[in-house]
Amino acid sequence: MINKKVKSVEEALQGIENGMTLMLGGFGLCGIPENSIAELVQKETRDLTCISNNAGVDDFGLGLLLQKKQIKKMISSYVGENAEFERQMLSGELEVDLIPQGTLAERCRAAQAGIPAFFTPAGYGTEVAEGKEVREFNGKMHIMEHAFKADFAIIKAWKGDTAGNLIFKGTARNFNPAMAGAAKITVAEVEELVEAGTLDPNQIHIPGILVQRIFQGEKYEKRIEQRTVRIR
Amino acid sequence: MALDKIGIAKRIAQELKDRYFVNLGIGIPTLVANYIPKGIDVEFQSENGVLGMGPFPFEGDEDADIINAGKQTITTLPGASFFDSATSFGMIRGQHVDLTILGAMEVSENGDIANWKIPGKMVKGMGGAMDLVASAENIIVAMMHVNKAGESKILKKCTLPLTGVGCVKKVVTELAVLEITPQGFKLLERAPGVSVEHIVSSTEASLIVEGDIPEMIIN
Numbered sequence: 526m527i528n529k530k531v532k533s534v535e536e537a538l539q540g541i542e543n544g545m546t547l548m549l550g551g552f553g554l555c556g557i558p559e560n561s562i563a564e565l566v567q568k569e570t571r572d573l574t575c576i577s578n579n580a581g582v583d584d585f586g587l588g589l590l591l592q593k594k595q596i597k598k599m600i601s602s603y604v605g606e607n608a609e610f611e612r613q614m615l616s617g618e619l620e621v622d623l624i625p626q627g628t629l630a631e632r633c634r635a636a637q638a639g640i641p642a643f644f645t646p647a648g649y650g651t652e653v654a655e656g657k658e659v660r661e662f663n664g665k666m667h668i669m670e671h672a673f674k675a676d677f678a679i680i681k682a683w684k685g686d687t688a689g690n691l692i693f694k695g696t697a698r699n700f701n702p703a704m705a706g707a708a709k710i711t712v713a714e715v716e717e718l719v720e721a722g723t724l725d726p727n728q729i730h731i732p733g734i735l736v737q738r739i740f741q742g743e744k745y746e747k748r749i750e751q752r753t754v755r756i757r
Numbered sequence: 758m759a760l761d762k763i764g765i766a767k768r769i770a771q772e773l774k775d776r777y778f779v780n781l782g783i784g785i786p787t788l789v790a791n792y793i794p795k796g797i798d799v800e801f802q803s804e805n806g807v808l809g810m811g812p813f814p815f816e817g818d819e820d821a822d823i824i825n826a827g828k829q830t831i832t833t834l835p836g837a838s839f840f841d842s843a844t845s846f847g848m849i850r851g852q853h854v855d856l857t858i859l860g861a862m863e864v865s866e867n868g869d870i871a872n873w874k875i876p877g878k879m880v881k882g883m884g885g886a887m888d889l890v891a892s893a894e895n896i897i898v899a900m901m902h903v904n905k906a907g908e909s910k911i912l913k914k915c916t917l918p919l920t921g922v923g924c925v926k927k928v929v930t931e932l933a934v935l936e937i938t939p940q941g942f943k944l945l946e947r948a949p950g951v952s953v954e955h956i957v958s959s960t961e962a963s964l965i966v967e968g969d970i971p972e973m974i975i976n
Contacts, residue, residue: 552805552842553828555821578842605881606828614880623880626804627846627888634843645850646891650869650922653887683822695822695839696806702841730841747821753829754816 526721529689529739534564537712537738541570541677544597548633548673548704549577550680553606553750554586556697558681558714560742562589574598576673578629578700580610585748594618600673602626606750625653628670630700635672636707637735642671675708681742682731685715686724689733698730706735714742758950759931760975765899767792767975768946769858769929772897773799780804780849780889782859783827785899789858800836802854804885806845809837826885846885850892857893859886861900861925863915866941866962868925870898871917883920890921902930902959909961911935911942932956934973940965946973 531537538561541547551557565573566589573596580599581588590596591609598620604610613619624632625647635643644667648654658669680701683694691713693701705711718741760768766788773779773789775797781787790801790810801810803825810825811832819830840848848854863871870890873883890896903909911928928935933956934946943965947956949972957964 552826553824555805555824555828601882603882603884611880621880623882625883625887626842626885627850630842630846645888647850647888649891651887651919653883693839693841695820696803696824697822698839698841699806700842703843749819749821749830750824750828751830752819753813753831754819755813757815 526688527733528687529733529736530687530718531738531740534560534714534740534743537561537714537740538564538568540710541565541568543570544572545676546574546576546674548675548678548708549575549587550699550701550704551577551579551586552696552699553579554581554748556681556693556699556701557581557586558679559745560714561679561712562586565590565595566593569593569595571595572597574600576600576629576633576675578602578626580604580607582606582750583609591619598622600624600629602629630703632670632673633700633703633707636674637703637705640672642669644669673707676710678704678706678708678711680704680711680713682713682715684717684719684724685713685739686719686721686733687739688721689713689736689739690724690729691715691731691736692724692728693730702731705731710737711735712737713739715739716742716745758948760948761931763788764948764975765929765931768934768973769897769899770794772856772927773797777855778802778808778853779856779858780854782886784860786858786860787827802845802848804842804845804849804889806840806842807831807833807837809834811837846888849885849888852892852894854893856895856897857889858897858899859889861898861910863910863912863917864898864900864925864928865912865915866937868923868937869915870920870925871915872920874918876918886920890924893924896925898925898928900928900930902932909959911960911962913962932959935964938965943967944970946971948973949975
C-alpha cells in the first residue's frame, strides 16, 4: 500500500506558490475543502487562478480568499451570491472567465483522463464560442474545448483511507471526483480518515491513484447557503 | 386575468408526461414540482448531482450535504441516486433527460434564449443553462411576457447575450402559451380572461393566431 496520508493541512498544501492555478471542488458551499481554504488564507498565497464552479459567499468558501485579494482570476460557471466578487469583477481587479457548468466539469474530467480536448454543443452560437473551433457532428454544431491545466486540485470527500481512496456523501460529491487527478498534485481532505483496508473496495468512488495527499480536516462547519424547509 | 407565478407553474406541470426525467431551473420552474399531474411518475434531476429529488426537508432535518442546484436544502425519494457533475452533464448532453424547464429574460421567434447576462449590470454566469439548452430535445421556458417597464420579452430577435440558439420549443407566460414553429411564435392558449388582442399588443414578435384560441385550464 502506498501511503498518502500527510500530518497536517500545512503539509498537504506544501508547494502551493503565488501565481499557481488551483482547482477547488464544491457546488456553492456544499462539498468545499473548508480546511484547505482556511490554510490558503493563512499562507497568504497570492495571484491565484482558481477553477471552481462558484466563488463562495462573502464570508465563507472562496469568498475568504477574495476578501484578502488572493485571487487574480476565477474560472467558474455561476458567481451570484457574492457582493465582493461582483465589486472586484466590475472594477476590473478580478479577471473572470465564465464557462458553462457541464463544460467546466468535462474540462476537469478530460484533464483527469488524458483527453486534450473535446467537442460540446454547449455555448454554440453564444459569446462562449468566440475564437473556438466549430465542427458539425450528426447535423449539430459543436465547439472545441480544452482540458484544464492546473498545479493543484484540492478536493473534499466524506471518508477516505490512507491509500487515498475516497467516498463522497450526497450532493457534496459534485465537482470533487472529476477534479481528482486532474492537476499535477491532488490533495484530498476528508471528514473521516481511516486505515487502508477498512473501507469496502466495492464502495470506493475515487481510487487512491488519483490522490497524492490526504488528511482529515480538523473541523467542518458545512454552512447551508439556502435553508429551505417544510412545516411539519 | 394574467397568471401569477404559481399559475404559470401549474400550466407547465400539465406538460409533464409519465416516465419523464425532468430538469427544473431556478425560480418559477422549481414550483412545477408541486403540481405533478395525478397518476404519472416523473423523476427530477438537479444538475449538481441528484436524481429523484424530493420536497424540502422538515425543519430540523436539513442536511448541508443534500442540496439542489439552487443551493436549497432538499430531500430524496425512494430510488434516488447521487453522482458527480461530469456524470450529471453527461446525462444532460447525452439526452437522457426528457424535459428541461427554465426561466428566461428574452426569447426570440427562432427559439433563441437569453438568460445569463445583462452587460454592465448583471453578470452572474450561465451555470448549467448553456449545456441544458444546447442538449435537450424538449425545452419549455417559464417567463414573464413583459418586463417591469411593460416592454415585451417575446422578441423578433434577442437583444441580450444568448444562452443558446434555436432551442426553445414552448413558452409559458402570465398571458399565454406559445409554441415556436419554423414560421415563428404560434399562440396556443391564453390566460383566463386575457384577450388575444392584449397578448398580441404585449408581444414584440409577430404571433400566428389561427382560429379560436382556447383559455388555459388552471386548477
